[in-house]
Amino acid sequence: MSESLQRRLVRQASASYRPAGPWAWHFARGKLARDPVFAALLRPGLLPATGRYLDLGCGQGLLASWLRAAAALHAGHDWPAEQPAPPRISAYHGLDMQATAIRHARQALADCDFPTRLDLGDLRDFALPDADVITLFDVLHYLPGTAQESLLQRIRDSLPPDGRLLLRVGDGAAGLPHHLSRVVDSLVVRLQGGTWPRLHCRPATAWLGLLGELGFRVEPFPMAGAGFANVLLRARPI
Ligand SMILES: C[S@@+](CC[C@H](N)C(=O)[O-])C[C@H]1O[C@@H](n2cnc3c(N)ncnc32)[C@H](O)[C@@H]1O
Structure with a gap:
């Protein structure tokens, strides 16, 4: 993705957080600009052309804001010819246990042209x-091991045959970069009003093994440019 498209997307997607206040807006701008997962979402073939999204541990709903901004730029012909059309959300359901994050997400996504639902709760x-698409970005390590396994099993059972789970997990075997990533995650939760979380990590190979055992391919x-030790699966x- 070109730098110019990235800049326009960050501006458009983060603007919807202005009504939620300076913290929500600055956080959205910083995360959307620096986190390589958002550019990766626009890679051809990763996501279906359109689908219903369930975003577990959605935080302030950045995923939906990003894909909404991409759809708006594309519809407004402000989209490079060489860049494939972005995946479209037909309905978005986010869940998070932090009231502040859910409030910000509700404000930012209030005027979406697709149905949205944001629930406060424990996944x-x-x-x-x-x-059709379930996302878990930087969330699983907040759950104890058995809760990770039972959630992944429930996701496996609920997905349609052509559905997909997109998850980003830390590689617990990656040493210092992994520890840095986890410090950042804990800080974000703390700054948004949560308590210091206890984290439960696994090496990337163990995540792959577990998903395979549960019946996932x-x-x-x-x-691109991922500085920390996270893997997108x-x-x-x-
Ligand atoms: C590092 S943040 C990632 C947020 C979002 N997925 C993103 O990429 O912007 C992790 C999120 O998981 C949420 N979370 C952790 N444990 C949870 C649980 N048991 N139920 C619901 N949300 C949870 C936290 O409140 C936090 O918003």
């Missing part, structure tokens, strides 16, 4: 609604 006892997707039911 450990959340009944999973139907979805998994493909790792490289993220696409998992599809076998």
Whole structure:
């Protein structure tokens, strides 16, 4: 993706957080500009052309703001000819346990042209609604090991045959870069009003093994310029 498109996307996607206040807006700008996962979402073939999204541990809903901004630029012919059309959200359902994050997400996504629902709750006892794409970005390590396994099993059972789980996890075997990533995650949760979380990490190979045992076919997707030790995985039911 060109730098110019990236800049326009960051500006457009973060602007929707202005009503939520300076913290939400600055956080959105910084994360959307620096986190390579957002550019990776626009790679051809990673996501379906359109679909219902379930974003577990959605934070302030950056994923939906980003794809909404991409759809708006594309519809407004402000989109490079060489860049494939962006994936479109047909409905978005986000869940997070932090009230501040959900409030910011509700404000930012209030005028979407697709149905949105943002729930405050704990994904450990959340009944999973139907979805074509389920996302878990930097979330699983907040859950103890058995809760990670039971959530992934429930996701496997709920996905349609052509559905996909997109998850980003830390590589617990990556040493210092991994520890830095986890410090950043903990700080974000703390700054948004949560308590210091206890984290439960696994090496990337263990995540791949677990997903395979649960009946997923998994493909790792490289993220350009990823400084920290996170891996983006696409998992599809076998
Ligand atoms: C590092 S943030 C990532 C937010 C978002 N996925 C993103 O990429 O911008 C992790 C999020 O997971 C949420 N979370 C952690 N444990 C959770 C749980 N048991 N139920 C719901 N949300 C949870 C936190 O509140 C936090 O917003």
